[in-house]
Amino acid sequence: MEGETCGIRVSGMQFAYDDQPSLFVDFSLNISPGSRCLLVGANGSGKTTLLKILAGKHMVGGRDVVRVLNSSAFHDTHLVCSGDLSYLGGSWTKTVGSAGEVPLQGDFSAEHMIFGVEGVDPIRRENLIELLDIDLEWRMHKVSDGQRRRVQICMGLLHPFQVLLLDEVTVDLDVVARMDLLDFFKEECEQRGATIVYATHIFDGLETWATDLAYIQSGDLKRTEKLSELPELKSYSNLLSVVESWLRSEIKIEKKKPDNPLIKVQKTSPFDASPFRSSRHMAYYR
Numbered sequence: 001m002e003g004e005t006c007g008i009r010v011s012g013m014q015f016a017y018d019d020q021p022s023l024f025v026d027f028s029l030n031i032s033p034g035s036r037c038l039l040v041g042a043n044g045s046g047k048t049t050l051l052k053i054l055a056g057k058h059m060v061g062g063r064d065v066v067r068v069l070n071s072s073a074f075h076d077t078h079l080v081c082s083g084d085l086s087y088l089g090g091s092w093t094k095t096v097g098s099a100g101e102v103p104l105q106g107d108f109s110a111e112h113m114i115f116g117v118e119g120v121d122p123i124r125r126e127n128l129i130e131l132l133d134i135d136l137e138w139r140m141h142k143v144s145d146g147q148r149r150r151v152q153i154c155m156g157l158l159h160p161f162q163v164l165l166l167d168e169v170t171v172d173l174d175v176v177a178r179m180d181l182l183d184f185f186k187e188e189c190e191q192r193g194a195t196i197v198y199a200t201h202i203f204d205g206l207e208t209w210a211t212d213l214a215y216i217q218s219g220d221l222k223r224t225e226k227l228s229e230l231p232e233l234k235s236y237s238n239l240l241s242v243v244e245s246w247l248r249s250e251i252k253i254e255k256k257k258p259d260n261p262l263i264k265v266q267k268t269s270p271f272d273a274s275p276f277r278s279s280r281h282m283a284y285y286r
């Protein structure tokens with residue numbers, strides 16, 4: 001299949017954090033070029049970990065297990081260095097080509113950060129600065145979270161990416177900046193065949209934006225759907241309600257399991273919260 005351009009292809013992936021049980025076991029996923037795929041799932045289901053694996057930040061298996069643009073996400077460093085693969089995550093750093101992780105907080109200007117990225121088309125740069133309404137004189141240690149996020153996003157988009165991985169980075173943006181950015185992403189996918197995977201818990205405006213949906217539950221890929229064919233969208237009014245219904249039934253199933261460790265621990269020690277994955281899970285067992 002190497003003759004065909006692949007967007008993202010994961011085949012039989014295993015992954016565990018050090019000393020932890022496996023998070024992904026025989027995990028497979030295909031995302032075709034030009035897709036805008038939403039990655040959804042409960043807190044702790046594995047979305048960030050999956051995006052980091054796709055970004056080549058964790059080595060998993062051999063060269064054939066995690067393929068991005070027909071290359072190995074981890075082994076083929078040209079993917080990131082060329083800007084073909086861009087990852088925008090929650091931390092206040094940005095990977096910039098061969099320079100690696102660059103901090104986004106400090107006594108330097110937005111201009112210094114943005115113009116420090118080499119090999120950039122100046123017209124694309126101007127367009128992005130305008131789109132994200134960035135003041136080049138902002139000092140990065142004195143800006144708001146939303147302003148800092150705009151600079152980070154700008155830096156991540158300076159090179160015309162082929163695959164963009166977004167981990168909830170629009171959460172700090174105001175509604176105008178978010179909607180303008182989503183429109184820009186849509187254009188990039190439609191005009192250049194770029195692929196976007198976007199992990200989010202915010203679904204406003206995404207029903208018509210996304211093309212695909214991937215739902216992860218505790219490291220398992222439970223569903224992949226074309227959004228235009230998602231049956232539940234007919235009965236529920238919006239995507240938020242659909243995802244909410246999935247997550248609620250996930251919690252109910254978890255509650256019914258006879259060997260649920262949450263129940264056992266609750267009986268022995270109501271104060272030992274360590275096995276609870278979140279305060280929301282705790283609330284269910286009070």
Ligand SMILES: Nc1ncnc2c1ncn2[C@@H]1O[C@H](COP(=O)(O)OP(=O)(O)OP(=O)(O)O)[C@@H](O)[C@H]1O
Pocket residue numbers: 017018020023041042043044045046047048049050
């Ligand atoms: N560095 C780490 N070391 C050990 N375990 C980790 C590490 N990072 C994440 N995990 C665990 O891996 C699981 C998946 O975490 P991950 O951050 O991928 O979830 P997520 O779906 O992105 O969650 P959220 O919606 O809260 O951002 C969680 O159980 C988490 O505790």
